[in-house]
Amino acid sequence: MSKTAPHPRVVMVDGVPMSALVAEVAEPRAVVVALHGGATTSAYFDCPGHPELSLLRVAVDHGYTVVALDRPGYGASAAYPDAMARPEQRVVLAFGAIQRIAGAADLFVLGHSMGCELALRLAVQQPEVLGVSLAGTGRRYHPAAQELLKDASPVNRPRGLRELLWEPARLYPPDVIGAGLSAGGTAYEGDVVKTWSRQDFPALAGQTKVPVQFLAGEYENVWESDTEALAAIGAMFTAAPRVQTGELPDSGHNLSVGLTAESYHRTVLSFADECVAHRARETGKTEVEVEAR
Template structure:
């Protein structure tokens, strides 16, 4: 069976700043919808195209199943890394991200619309997109993973000394263990290797994480799914912790929590990545059907009124 189209690197100018990402489109038909994938810290959109393991790639799987998949480099990463100081304002990051999506997709068919999937630090940007006063409600839904409200005690001790230039001892164990969950060498294959591992604004973002996520979640008005890895070592992962995050989305019409068995923090790079991506795309499909049904119902009511 085909592993799906090979993703294409894309760079576009948005307000004079180069924004980059990877794009994979269905080969022979218009897309069902567009999945916008947003990576976490210390990597780029390549996170969603597992190097050397195309079967684990969200980009290739999504395109093979009829979705256009765009794995963006977040503002301050990839081609925009040299402009990182311009992105301290979250509103600026949000507008630049929407601008990059529009510029890269161009006049391509978007199917039913945009669905956002985010990992770890990328969750903040995903929620910013979903909370946007104009475009947020147009999203089909949001999938988040590798995040939470409260860190596990051991993780908090390790991460207290982390910075954009310092990788503390013990971080690898938090993010990449148990090792048997991942292909050999994958951590080094996706990690930023030169210069700061993340833009400067990430320090403040991480320091205020719980308050930021809480505020943004209350403004999300589209369906949300929150996936916790079975072997998550950064975030509190018990049932109470999952429920606490789900309870933040007070305005969302549908909020779900689930666990990915045999998964570690970096779900899109482990041996169960294909299983995780299939479940996330199944949720995206449910969101698409929901939106289509809502649109049809609104149209029927309008026609009856006329």
């Protein structure tokens, strides 16, 4: 099987097995690290039965290697909750897995929903990260979503959650909703939810020093994402050299498995291209300065 086709990998990081779906090119422009949201897995980025929606397949055609990681607590690492209770543990596990799979390379990180927490921590802490794209998150819940989610937990999925995450249904292929994508949640995510929108998101945003893309579906039902909300989110990234925000037409919360997934992924990859070029300019500038001295 060609390495460009999505294939599973499992690597050991500090005694914890970390799994991923991987698609590789021989000389990648960079490595796209894709981090799924809650209650799903890396399959979210290579939707079963729908190769036309796959991030991995379009990205390799664009010259990128992709590591769609099963976030700590999912996939092969699900049986090791004590090894990922703290944020710094999750960063070590994720970055260790990325290094073992893709080696030393520039990284572009894509986070969706709950995956945005780990995406931003990687962007802040790892100099290898040259840019980050976030979606499916925000600063304020829609009032209806806040009411529904107030008692939600990894073991308590409130009635109406499916409709919240998957409506309008016309935005998705009929066989996709819930098909082969669901997984149990993790214990630490309850703590993440409690502090994310009010504390951790703004704190991490202010420390992010790479270009940032923030996208929201036109029919994002969980988070407020109107023009005012997007402007407020963009304003949090005070240290980033560039912030791009935007709304994706005819798209819902689950962008990577909707009918507009290919367009969304190409928008992300176009931003990744800009981040690669930005890093190259910065590296070239530094090298010239060193030579001048």
